[in-house]
Amino acid sequence: MGQRSLGVTLAAAALVASGVAPAGAAAQASFPADADQVVTVVADSPSATTATLTAWERDGGGWVPVRGPVAVFVGKDGIGQASETTSHTPAGTWSLTEAFGIQPAVTRLPYRQVTTSDWWVSDVRSPHYNTHFSCAPGTCPFDEAAGENLGKAGPVYNQAVVIDYNRRPVVPGAGSAFFLHVTGGRPTAGCVAIPAADLDAILRWLDPARRPVIEISA
Template structure:
């Protein structure tokens, strides 16, 4: 009898588990950042330029899908973040913090993330020789060439609302890449960012709560850059 009970205790969880290890994506990931909010950006494969962004809440010990939207990725697909090279139009895979939001327009109602309003003096420096590499600057510094920077106000609707993705941000590695954002989608793929429709961008900003430490995971459905690795 004791042996029979032992077998039941081993087999029952497997019998009750969804087939193929199915379940909410965050529960199948190696790491979700330690908070209770998560954004996943999933592409079918490494060469894909489209996919899905989903935002999740952790409630009662389970991850619950809050919303999702069509997504666009880099024109040359996705690549492991630590192997990415600047100027390749690839979206870096990995798990990232979300330092702050910004926009040409005012923050949508309900936005709690720290928000910076774009001015005509706002630039994002991508010059590998600059001390301001991969940073917002108000007024272009002398060591950051304009051709190696984004003049944020010129991006129009795409930067109406956006969130900085913490790729290569805390300790920037020169040549790895700069200016990776979650922003409003344009007509085609991105230069390496993740983009969603304007309405979805506003909903994400109204949902994200810095007290819940939201992170963003970018990856593919399977393979070496699968989201479940992060």
């Protein structure tokens, strides 16, 4: 989808939800016109390693919070311009089009149940950079040390949603493997990490027909 500002604050949307503002105010504040589900991740500053996540859905002329606010972890370097050499969580608005996990699917998004033969490629020299690839360990056509074995990651990848940063088109070195995943209790290498129960609820709520996006800002 590419980077695009939502132009709405949590405070403004919260006023709508509470009935203080008129029902059309959130829509006028311009969430993406083609999205009916939005997950916002807002940090207090670009260097903060924690943020607040809220899930919103379009309801008539306004927006209603359906989950959150939830405290989450973001990248060790905060929120900003992502790359392969930083631990920034990418700032911007990105579509949410697929999910994966070690556990079985609970979502309507296209879902891949992963094993130790599932990878996310971070080898900048590989034509498969920033994509999923299936291969047995020791046989992959890329530098496995510069990739992430999804099945070996443990509980943090019990469930995860792919954040479509740097995917269409893929720019080598601009950063790879950005997910909304289960928290490990600390800042991440660039992903958004959320408590397991909240992620499970969001996965069950996400509907590809409603064109969900995530907006990350500080």
